[in-house]
Amino acid sequence: MTARGRLSATVPDLLRKRSFRRYWTGQSISLAGDQISQIALPLVAVLALHANAAQMGWLATAQLMPALLLSLPAGAWADSRAYRRRIMIVTDLARAVLIASVPLTYALGALTFTQLYAVALGIGALTVVFDVCNTVLFVSLIPAGRYIEGNALVNGSRAMSFVAGPSAGGLLVQLLTAPLALLADAVTYLASAYCLARISPVEPSAVPFAQGHFTAGLRWIFRSRVMRATFAASATVQFFNFIFHTLFVLYATTELGLSAGVLGLVLGAGAIGGLAGAALTGRLVRRIGIGPAVIVGFAAFPVPLLLVPLAGGPDTLVLGLLFLAEFGSCAGAMVVDITLGSLQTALIPHALRARVNGAYRTLTHGVRPLGALAGGALGTAVGLRPTLWVATAGAVLCLVWVLPSPVPRIRELPGPPPEPAPCAPSASASASASASPPSSG
Template sequence: MKAQWRVLADHRNFRRLFGGDSISLLGSSVTTVALPLTAVLVLGASPVQMGLLGAVSFLPHLVLGLPAGVWVDRLSYRRVIVGADLLAAAALTAVPILAATGVLRMWQLYVVVVITGTCSLFSVIAAQSFAPLLVPRRELLTANSAFALSNSVVATSGSALGGVLVQLLTAPAAIAVDAASFLLSAISKARITVTGRSTAAGQAKESLFKGIRGGWRAALEHPALRATTVAATVGALAGQMQVVIVVLFLVRDLGLSAGLVGLVIAVAGVAGIVGASIGVQITGRLGNGPAFIVGTTLSSLAGLVMAAAGGPTALALTVVIIAQLLRGWGPTLWGINQQTIRQILIPPELLARTQATWRFLVHGMQPIGALLGGTLGALAGFRATLVISSLIMLTSTTLALLSPLRTLRQLPDTETPTPSRH
């Protein structure tokens, strides 16, 4: 963890980016609880309406995921991340105002989810492309580990905070906290002293299709990048197959109480925090490629271990906790390395569109995985779904093991050119 604190202390502009993202992420964790509760408690949403509310959150990635990278590459990264935060703050502010005046409707929540999802898409692409301009390349793994640590801490604590705020303020009023967090985030990011404009002259004139094609080529042409992209895409599909049935498996097949289910879910969050804290040290020993493979392997085994749970409650709970430890450690380890590999191997002028391609593929697989997981769970049972999805995930791990990632122990250490200040 010392390495993460050091990179924050040494690089002022990165600290402002990190601080802004952490604040807005905490606010968004509140909204993940408050927005559905607003729909249910205030508007009396039906199951179909709740399903649609979840589905529209994927629309920005599916519709705008590819062109977003091209557009971000043509703009100042700082302007994109600040503008996205301000727009998200405005959209979220509308919810408590509409609720207080008695005119809030479900279609308005759909619009808010689409707007904030679009803002998140553009902001994440720009921020991940901005980071290599704010820290030296040799410290990118540590910087990504700091982001992962922040994400794990917020994911573990933010939902609980959201529940408390809903109790104290009502669900719509709790969303105002998220709006304020985006405003604070925009202020922090606006203080970054470089613009992060990376597009070379002439690129801004190329067609949208050509720009998208360049992102696809960059993401898939290099053998190591192709391996990480394929593994992440398949992993997202299989992982979402598990996400939609895990709670059902814990409650219906294992008979765990609501309190124990909450404990089990929290274990993965705590494991993610630990994994982010030691991910740099593990990668230092194994190398970036092997550490990525180890991370995907741990993630793949989590479902198989959980599927083996059974018997007395104490024994079943022990096995499930082991599975959740793997589920927390694995994604953190492969996540920080796939991001670092991409940031270093992709030229700066192609990075945003490559990030967009990756997010389009990975996030595009999640609704498909959710549908497959739910259908397979109903037809074959939850335990079988855990096994099948884990085997799918192991297939991608095997492909990564057979790729150049196996021997990719050290990434190039060439420094990123000084970014423009204009």
């Protein structure tokens, strides 16, 4: 076999398919940009506008609040649209414009907290629309039996972005200042839009609005014991994790004395654990089953972060503890994202996919702004380190929900779910139908 042939044999089969490869490339570039923005935007507030704990809480809340307010209607709207890919392209372009406005106004000396809050709110809203459409596009590109492989590739890119993004973000902040570093994120949104424009998968048909359309996804979640348990566990870990992340940059730079560059390197080096988690998840699932692997991920995600408020003493010890915390937590996050994402993808009927995702985001991501607000309030009231202890210990409570549930007993991905019966038409839809002439068919 030639060297080229041996190299080709190592490429995952899904990446040999042009449509998925282009989709994956766009996702990978955009995820790297998101990580740059994740460190650069808070640093804009801290370094350029001298934010305090409360202002950091408001900034995080502005970006997260759309998940609470818009996910449910966005999912219902996306299920009724036939061209979700085009919607995703528009949201990418709009996010590029919003994020680029920050360095522009900074260069003009006009950057304010009001603009930062508005940009964060706009990006959060557009991200909600992008993500609910993305769940439908994903199943259009991947056969039903290969969800774990597809999720592993996408989340492997996410893990790589954890390695490259924060490191690049920290270095860009030091070289260009925090606002100008955000230009890199704007470019990644443009790249994502370009890659999406070059694929044309057959998407699931649009579902017409009918009575119960908006609440169908929510009702489906509460009827499923697996979805109820995983939703409660996800909501718990998300709430406490966002208390943690709202204050982590402030804690690391002020109390631990890390520079932007060192902080970026710590986060990037620690996220090597994410790559390890993404690489090992398939093997873990084959050995212990999909349900137990979900439990392992839920445990491994929050537990290592207990080392962060524990950090103290010599600089080498502090950096070592932060590295271990990031490594272990990112590994756990990859395991739970891949396994839980694949399990939920297999469980959800196509006709309800965007609505279930929208409802799930409302219930789980919706607690993020509450966590951010709680983080800002607690950080102001009791201090940064005590608040991080509350955040890290509280996140471990996610296991209380999934351990007694059916999840630990699930060994294989379930087969395709039955499609739900159509909802009864709404009054306006019935009137419209009765006014139309019968079809000749």
